[in-house]
Amino acid sequence: MSNTQHKEQAHSEEHSSPIKTPKQLITTVVLAFVLPILIIFLLVNLVTSGNQVGAGSDTLGPEATAKRIAPVARLDLVDASGPKVFKTGEQVYKAVCTGCHAAGVAGAPKFGDAAAWSVPVKTGLDTMVSNAIKGKNAMPAKGGNPTLDDFEITRAVVYMANNSGAKFAEPAEPAPAAPAK
Numbered sequence: 333m334s335n336t337q338h339k340e341q342a343h344s345e346e347h348s349s350p351i352k353t354p355k356q357l358i359t360t361v362v363l364a365f366v367l368p369i370l371i372i373f374l375l376v377n378l379v380t381s382g383n384q385v386g387a388g389s390d391t392l393g394p395e396a397t398a399k400r401i402a403p404v405a406r407l408d409l410v411d412a413s414g415p416k417v418f419k420t421g422e423q424v425y426k427a428v429c430t431g432c433h434a435a436g437v438a439g440a441p442k443f444g445d446a447a448a449w450s451v452p453v454k455t456g457l458d459t460m461v462s463n464a465i466k467g468k469n470a471m472p473a474k475g476g477n478p479t480l481d482d483f484e485i486t487r488a489v490v491y492m493a494n495n496s497g498a499k500f501a502e503p504a505e506p507a508p509a510a511p512a513k
């Protein structure tokens with residue numbers, strides 16, 4: 333008899349759950365739901381991360397890079413009814429071109445580096461402007477900001493070049509276009 337009792341006791345101890353309080357029960361139930369979901373979520377993420385773009389994709393292209401490193405706040409107050417107010421070369425440079433030309437990123441001639449600028453300067457302002465408008469190698473068209481006017485690009489080129497040893501004349505502002513009918 334004592335033998336059976338002993339066995340029964342051992343039996344019930346074996347089956348006693350580690351969950352002793354309602355709080356533990358709730359924790360267990362929640363974890364039992366949340367953990368698998370979390371793991372599934374992470375696995376799905378891992379599998380689909382193959383679709384995320386990395387090296388060699390567009391995200392590292394000069395245009396995307398220029399966008400990423402562009403200043404966060406760019407406030408353009410434009411009076412749509414009035415004549416277009418062109419940004420100065422300095423404004424354009426500071427807003428757009430500085431991203432690459434201040435430090436000489438990706439082979440860009442560095443602002444103030446007369447030796448580096450002497451190469452394009454020799455080709456003439458027209459060539460430089462046309463390269464800046466169309467883009468050249470790592471430089472995207474218009475420095476990545478297609479809203480810039482060609483005249484603003486010209487001004488920025490002159491501003492950069494003249495601060496880097498060149499002596500181009502400040503370009504004349506184009507006559508305001510005839511209002512659209």
Ligand code: HEC
Nearest residue numbers: 394429432438439440452460463464469470471475488489
């Ligand atoms: C994303 C980087 C980047 C930005 C932004 C950028 N540039 Fe450049 N720029 C370059 C690189 C790189 C070169 C050198 C191209 C080459 O010769 O290989 C270059 C070259 C130039 C040249 C010399 C072109 C020639 O004839 O060889 C001019 C002029 C120029 N940039 C003007 C500008 C102006 C103006 C802006 C702003 C509106 C601007 N860049 C914005 C990267 C940039």
